[in-house]
Amino acid sequence: MKFHHRAFAVTVTLWLAGCGGKKADEAPPPTATPETTPTAPANSGDPVAKAKQIFRDRCVPCHGASGQGDGPASASLNPKPRKYADKEWQASVNDEYIEKIIKFGGAAVGKSPAMPNNPDLSDPAVISALKDIVRSFGK
Ligand code: HEC
Structure with a gap:
């Protein structure tokens, strides 16, 4: 019972980390737009x-x-x-x-x-x- 619970927690943690990592990868494109505004x-x-x-x-x-x-x-x-x-x-x-x-x-x-x-x-x-x-x- 205890083992199962732990395995589940690890899986969830990895899943959340993977999700967060993906979001960080997607972040750069939107920050590139302000470069065009100073003109x-x-x-x-x-x-x-x-x-x-x-x-x-x-x-x-x-x-x-x-x-x-x-x-x-x-x-x-x-x-x-x-x-x-x-x-x-x-x-x-x-x-x-x-x-x-x-x-x-x-x-x-x-x-x-x-x-x-x-x-x-x-x-x-x-x-x-x-x-x-x-x-x-x-x-
Ligand atoms: C609503 C109409 C009107 C607008 C808008 C207007 N003016 Fe005039 N302006 C006149 C009139 C009427 C006179 C003549 C005043 C007089 O002879 O007593 C005049 C005279 C002048 C004179 C000559 C003054 C003199 O010694 O005879 C200058 C220079 C001038 N305006 C520049 C401008 C500029 C630059 C603009 C825009 C930023 C402008 N005006 C917008 C009506 C206008």
Whole structure:
């Protein structure tokens, strides 16, 4: 009786050990997946790419895709959104001014409050890249 009981216990122990060993062998593949994730934050961290997307999403609706101040949301506005392509205007303002109106909005520089502020854009590199896009229409 005692012998049988022991044999059973040993068998169960070996069976459990074998099972656990198999699980440990299967573990490595799932841990390999995190290696692919670091590339995503690297892409979204590019300020120029980010500015291009923000420009399309937030500026083109008013200022237009070609900087003519004629975006679909400009119709009801008075004064009209600035024509970035206006070379005289380009020459009359400096870069700091453009960055300021982008960040703080029209009201902050004595212009129409219809020109919105963008307080969530905390990265100066993104603001600067947006300014560069505005400048590119005057060339
Ligand atoms: C809701 C419409 C609207 C949106 C969205 C908008 N703007 Fe404007 N923006 C205006 C209007 C209107 C003016 C003209 C203000 C004035 O002349 O008083 C203006 C003027 C400007 C000026 C020129 C200021 C001057 O001295 O004449 C710049 C530069 C500018 N916007 C940049 C941007 C950028 C960059 C974005 C996107 C981040 C943007 N705007 C989004 C409406 C908009």
